[in-house]
Amino acid sequence: MSASKPSTPERWATTTHDWALAVDETHLAHVRADPRYAAGGVEHLVLEVLAYADEEAESQGRVGHVVVTRHDDGSVSVADDGRGTDTRFDDAGRPVRKPVMATKDVRFFDAAEPPALPDGLARRGMSTVAALSTWLEHTNRRRDGSWTQRYEHGVPATELVELPPSPGTGTTVRFLADPDLVRRTGLDGGALHGFEMLDVVLRDER
Structure with missing residues (x-):
């Protein structure tokens, strides 16, 4: 469905996430309470984000x-x-952005046999990254507009904020993993380069 076609989220078909559900706090709390979702450390959270770019x-x-x-x-x-x-x-x-951060990916989260990411661990969806992060900022640039929003443990902390026009399109996800839930892992391994359709460059600002 085109972004410019008026409608309501309740009428939009669910493909990866339920448009009609803006936030699922029960789901987010479940992710935070189960150590399995944090097992891969920071690197696995990065892979969860990269999987969407690969798709x-x-x-x-x-x-x-x-x-x-x-x-x-x-x-x-x-x-x-x-x-x-x-x-x-x-x-x-x-504007209504697909609730990829605050609701579960219906394809993977509850799947008995979800696909594995390049680190060998199960893919569970972007919401696991948001839930396990102290804060996360999600910025997307499309041909018909750009927006950003901040989340705290997956719950929106701001409204969807419109940004000035900028050249090009894309999505930027910046997150600070919760140190009480997620162990610090290196990002230098080959896992980041394990996606067939992505050319990944690693930079260090520190």
Whole structure:
């Protein structure tokens, strides 16, 4: 469905996430309470983000370019050059971004045999990254607009904020993993380069 076609989230088909559910706090709390979702450390959370960029690149039949940056404050950002996270407009003209951070990915989270990421651990979805992060900032740039939003443990801490126009499209996810839940792991292993449709560059701001 086109982002410019008016409608309501309740009418939009669920493909990866339920558009009608903006936040699922029970799901987010479940992720935080179960140590299995944090087992792979920070590197696994980065792989969860990269998996979406890989899907985006494959859907476009192209190699996607991604920059993974380790920042001075301990956070990590993953910036891709895809189309930007799906964002649509409701009947009132308000932007609604697919709730990938605050609700579960219906394909993977409850699957008995989810696909494995390059580190060998199960893929469970982007919401695990948000739930296990002290804070996360999700910025997407699309042809019809750009927006950003901040989350704290997966719960939106701000509204969806419109950004000035910028060249190009893509999605940037920057997060600070909760040190009480997620162990610090290196990002230098081959796992980051284990996606067939991605060219990943690792940078260090520190």
